[in-house]
Amino acid sequence: MSMEDVIEECKLFYFAGSETTSSLIIWTMFCFSLQQEWQMQARQEILQVFGTKELHFDGLKHLKIMNMILNEVIRLYPPATMVVQATSKDTTLGDMMIPSGVHIIIPIMHVHHDNEIWGEDAKDFKPERFSEGVED
Ligand code: HEM
Known part of the structure; x- marks a missing residue:
């Protein structure tokens, strides 16, 4: 790889990583503000796992x-x-x-809001649909 290729890859990582995660975090804050009982449950869980200590990877x-909530937000x-x-x-x-x-467009937004896949409440914020994790 040339130096220019490496620089372009770094830019891609920066853009692909920061735009996506910041969007997820902002929408999570938005959902927490509307669904305060989920916000309370998340806070309780984080306090249970980490107490007042610093966050650490093992605890995640x-x-x-919190994972159910993030899956539902995304x-x-x-x-x-x-x-x-x-x-x-x-x-x-x-x-x-x-x-x-052939170019194939995968309409992620459409698939994520499809009543046939998620049920009649597809547009509602219901983290409990991920209580068993994510199906393959
Ligand atoms: C919520 C977080 C994220 C979401 C929803 C997300 C989503 C995606 C999607 C859908 C693609 C496929 C794009 C395509 O095939 O057209 C992709 C590719 C990629 N993502 Fe992420 N991503 C996330 C986080 C990150 C992070 C944290 C990094 C790096 C630190 C990252 C780096 C990349 C890279 C390098 C590619 C490949 C781009 C390419 O060469 O086509 N992503 N991501």
Whole structure:
């Protein structure tokens, strides 16, 4: 890789990492302000796991409620609302054959709000739908 390539990769990491996580954090604050009972549960859980100590990585895996909340926020308000992928060779996807060179748009926002996938309450903030984690 040339120095220029490395610089471009660093810029990509910076942009891809900071825009997405800051969007998630802001929408989480927004949801907390509307859903204060979830805010209280999250605060309680964090106090239970960390007490008054500094946050540490080991503790993060014990934050079940916080993870449910983040999954629900990112479902309702995905930082990337759609992605485009292109096939570089003939590809089979489920029962579809997609020739090489086709661009496919994946409408993340639409999929995340689809009543057929999430139920009639797809537009509601309900972290409990992730109480069993994320299905494959
Ligand atoms: C809430 C957090 C994040 C979300 C929702 C998110 C979402 C995505 C999505 C949807 C893509 C695929 C884009 C595509 O294929 O068109 C992607 C790619 C990528 N993400 Fe993230 N991301 C997040 C956090 C991060 C962080 C923290 C980093 C780095 C520190 C990062 C670095 C990247 C990179 C390098 C790519 C590949 C870009 C490429 O070469 O096409 N992302 N991300």
